[in-house]
Amino acid sequence: xxxxxxxxxxxxxxxxxxxxxxxxxxxxxxxxxxxxxxxxxxxxxxxxxxxxxxxxxxxxxxxxxxxxxxxxxxxxxxxxxxxxxxxxxxxxxxxxxxxxxxxxxxxxxxxxxxxxxxxxxxxxxxxxxxxxxxxxxxxxxxxxxxxxxxxxxxxxxxxxxxxxxxxxxxxxxxxxxxxxxxxxxxxxxxxxxxxxxxxxxxxxxxxxxxxxxxxxxxxxxxxxxxxxxxxxxxxxxxxxxxxxxxxxxxxxxxxxxxxxxxxxxxxxxxxxxxxxxxxxxxxxxxxxxxxxxxxxxxxxxxxxxxxxxxxxxxxxxxxxxxxxxxxxxxxxxxxxxxxxxxxxxxxxxxxxxxxxxxxxxxxxxxxxxxxxxxxx
Amino acid sequence: xxxxxxxxxxxxxxxxxxxxxxxxxxxxxxxxxxxxxxxxxxxxxxxxxxxxxxxxxxxxxxxxxxxxxxxxxxxxxxxxxxxxxxxxxxxxxxxxxxxxxxxxxxxxxxxxxxxxxxxxxxxxxxxxxxxxxxxxxxxxxxxxxxxxxxxxxxxxxxxxxxxxxxxxxxxxxxxxxxxxxxxxxxxxxxxxxxxxxxxxxxxxxxxxxxxxxxxxxxxxxxxxxxxxxxxxxxxxxxxxxxxxxxxxxxxxxxxxxxxxxxxxxxxxxxxxxxxxxxxxxxxxxxxxxxxxxxxxxxxxxxxxxxxxxxxxxxxxxxxxxxxxxxxxxxxxxxxxxxxxxxxxxxxxxxxxxxxxxxxxxxxxxxxxxxxxxxxx
Numbered sequence: 001x002x003x004x005x006x007x008x009x010x011x012x013x014x015x016x017x018x019x020x021x022x023x024x025x026x027x028x029x030x031x032x033x034x035x036x037x038x039x040x041x042x043x044x045x046x047x048x049x050x051x052x053x054x055x056x057x058x059x060x061x062x063x064x065x066x067x068x069x070x071x072x073x074x075x076x077x078x079x080x081x082x083x084x085x086x087x088x089x090x091x092x093x094x095x096x097x098x099x100x101x102x103x104x105x106x107x108x109x110x111x112x113x114x115x116x117x118x119x120x121x122x123x124x125x126x127x128x129x130x131x132x133x134x135x136x137x138x139x140x141x142x143x144x145x146x147x148x149x150x151x152x153x154x155x156x157x158x159x160x161x162x163x164x165x166x167x168x169x170x171x172x173x174x175x176x177x178x179x180x181x182x183x184x185x186x187x188x189x190x191x192x193x194x195x196x197x198x199x200x201x202x203x204x205x206x207x208x209x210x211x212x213x214x215x216x217x218x219x220x221x222x223x224x225x226x227x228x229x230x231x232x233x234x235x236x237x238x239x240x241x242x243x244x245x246x247x248x249x250x251x252x253x254x255x256x257x258x259x260x261x262x263x264x265x266x267x268x269x270x271x272x273x274x275x276x277x278x279x280x281x282x283x284x285x286x287x288x289x290x291x292x293x294x295x296x297x298x299x300x301x302x303x304x305x306x307x308x309x310x311x312x313x314x315x316x317x318x319x320x321x322x323x324x325x326x327x328x329x330x331x332x333x334x335x336x337x338x339x340x341x342x343x344x345x346x347x348x349x350x351x352x353x354x355x356x357x358x359x360x361x362x363x364x365x366x367x368x369x370x371x372x373x374x375x376x
Numbered sequence: 377x378x379x380x381x382x383x384x385x386x387x388x389x390x391x392x393x394x395x396x397x398x399x400x401x402x403x404x405x406x407x408x409x410x411x412x413x414x415x416x417x418x419x420x421x422x423x424x425x426x427x428x429x430x431x432x433x434x435x436x437x438x439x440x441x442x443x444x445x446x447x448x449x450x451x452x453x454x455x456x457x458x459x460x461x462x463x464x465x466x467x468x469x470x471x472x473x474x475x476x477x478x479x480x481x482x483x484x485x486x487x488x489x490x491x492x493x494x495x496x497x498x499x500x501x502x503x504x505x506x507x508x509x510x511x512x513x514x515x516x517x518x519x520x521x522x523x524x525x526x527x528x529x530x531x532x533x534x535x536x537x538x539x540x541x542x543x544x545x546x547x548x549x550x551x552x553x554x555x556x557x558x559x560x561x562x563x564x565x566x567x568x569x570x571x572x573x574x575x576x577x578x579x580x581x582x583x584x585x586x587x588x589x590x591x592x593x594x595x596x597x598x599x600x601x602x603x604x605x606x607x608x609x610x611x612x613x614x615x616x617x618x619x620x621x622x623x624x625x626x627x628x629x630x631x632x633x634x635x636x637x638x639x640x641x642x643x644x645x646x647x648x649x650x651x652x653x654x655x656x657x658x659x660x661x662x663x664x665x666x667x668x669x670x671x672x673x674x675x676x677x678x679x680x681x682x683x684x685x686x687x688x689x690x691x692x693x694x695x696x697x698x699x700x701x702x703x704x705x706x707x708x709x710x711x712x713x714x715x716x717x718x719x720x721x722x723x724x725x726x727x728x729x730x731x732x733x734x735x736x737x738x739x740x741x742x743x744x745x746x747x748x749x750x751x752x
Binding site: 046047050067068069070071072075089090091092093094095112113114115116119134146147148149150151153154177178267269270271272273274275276277282284286290297320322323324326327328329344345358359360361362363364365366367368369370 | 651
């Protein structure tokens with residue numbers, strides 16, 4: 001709950017819908033994590049929210065950056081990020097994009113396939129490469145599927161080839177899935193990582209870096225364990241599996257850093273029943289799946305919603321966005337209830353909306369503008 | 377297959393990915409439908425592709441426009457559309473949006489709930505209103521769900537109130553679902569419409585217009601019946617159910633008009649297996665769910681894909697987009713096969729991509745730009 005954001009909304013009355021992000025919360029989240037994970041490089045996942053204001057705050061605090069594209073690399077550099085603290089984390093890059101990143105000074109590249117390793121070797125010779133290994137994502141509310149990461153044996157094979165191709169087999173990474181609700185998921189991945197380190201050491205290759213990936217959650221409608229549980233699990237697991245000393249460690253939080261810093265304010269456009277027999281009201285907001293709330297897909301992320309009438313009697317609703325698209329229904333099964341006094345024109349707030357909202361917004365589906373955003 | 381588009385791509389070599397739309401095909405589709413449905417007002421669904429070039433061609437041919445927002449209304453007017461040939465078809469409008477449309481001269485408004493009717497009556501007094509009734513969408517590849525349309529009894533009740541509120545109970549509409557593959561679906565909706573006309577006539581209300589909605593399909597990977605089957609089914613159904621004479625008729629094609637006019641050209645970014653045991657190649661394109669191919673959601677729309685190696689031996693693939701998002705997988709279950717000779721850097725074409733692509737594109741998810749589009 002950010003008083004600063006509510007003051008801004010009350011005083012400025014911006015056109016709705018809009019997202020307002022409190023940069024103090026962003027900085028606070030970064031500092032908290034840095035304090036809990038001393039010695040671990042915190043590389044902000046730019047894709048969560050690439051606003052220049054967010055990147056500047058984080059660069060000023062010493063953050064590194066995990067970039068998904070050359071555009072994100074440029075944004076990080078423009079905000080004061082240093083190229084040696086940028087990881088080009090996408091495993092799906094055009095050769096021209098790798099070359100552009102290399103020209104900008106980036107020297108750490110992720111991959112999970114032979115062809116990608118070869119592209120990096122050609123377009124970014126001498127760089128450090130980091131192999132992404134597939135691990136279990138059980139417990140993640142936004143899993144990343146088999147799209148990313150190769151299996152253990154293939155990863156070993158590719159790392160063995162890296163040196164011969166002219167790149168440095170520097171480290172490995174995993175990702176336990178976005179909005180990971182089970183802190184213990186990191187342990188199995190860290191154990192597997194140690195096996196990977198050991199296997200390559202037997203081949204004479206000493207990996208220097210382990211990237212713990214993303215996955216740290218934000219607090220949405222469902223309770224998640226406190227961040228301290230996550231960092232403690234990681235640290236205990238690392239100490240257990242790497243008793244002879246830790247490699248260089250990175251972590252790539254995005255959602256954790258910026259989600260809770262942001263609130264979307266939205267206007268209720270329509271409240272309707274479509275039949276005299278309907279028990280449930282349809283509540284249509286002016287923001288939906290195509291203007292920022294894409295992560296309501298399959299009702300994966302359940303946002304906390306505040307109305308001016310909270311505390312009064314409430315009833316079940318189906319929440320939907322404003323477009324003429326049947327897919328643009330936010331919550332039908334999640335069991336949302338909203339006050340019976342809720343009225344058309346009311347302003348409602350959607351909490352923890354600072355991550356994965358603005359950039360998922362379409363350019364103008366149905367002629368509706370992209371989500372406006374303010375950073376204060 | 378548009379030679380004009382391929383010539384443009386070969387000569388201009390635009391940055392990829394991009395969409396190229398052949399305006400002659402747009403005009404041809406409109407003319408074909410107008411010839412098959414004489415006397416029916418063809419109101420292009422602007423949301424399918426709101427490019428000024430498309431709207432200008434259609435306005436020049438005499439099309440009306442179905443608009444989802446004030447922005448779309450302005451686009452239609454800018455392109456030469458006439459306000460008396462615009463239907464504000466969204467049933468979810470802010471009062472301020474209704475007022476803005478009214479100020480622009482629009483006098484035909486859709487609704488499906490009491491509150492929306494009241495908003496129209498207040499903000500657009502004297503206008504014609506059109507009640508949207510819920511009908512079966514069985515057979516639609518992109519159904520519109522219960523989000524739109526009220527039931528028969530509620531629709532009757534609301535139309536009875538319309539006159540007293542100061543608006544004209546002018547007509548009714550239904551929508552059998554987007555990409556409707558079963559022409560016979562219109563018959564049940566038209567029969568229900570006639571019952572609606574009769575019920576209101578018994579109350580002394582004579583409806584003047586029936587809007588047959590959207591739903592006319594484009595030709596994707598799966599065969600659909602020819603357009604003549606659809607128009608013939610509609611005409612026979614109308615003659616059967618309205619033997620005493622037809623009301624004013626509208627139809628709102630979007631996809632049918634513009635989908636087949638457009639081709640996306642995309643570059644293969646990566647081809648990979650992630651395990652020595654993998655039988656299936658992952659093929660990653662530079663366009664995905666967040667840069668135009670949103671309708672691959674749940675593999676709903678299956679695009680025809682052409683490669684430079686078609687005709688040679690092929691094998692199964694999983695097709696995915698370029699972002700670091702696990703959701704950005706295009707086809708995993710649909711059984712796509714692509715040539716074994718397909719290589720990184722190859723240019724592939726995605727057919728019938730002129731509708732529901734550009735506007736679904738995000739503003740810049742992962743730092744990737746929105747889909748570029750050309751109209752020739």
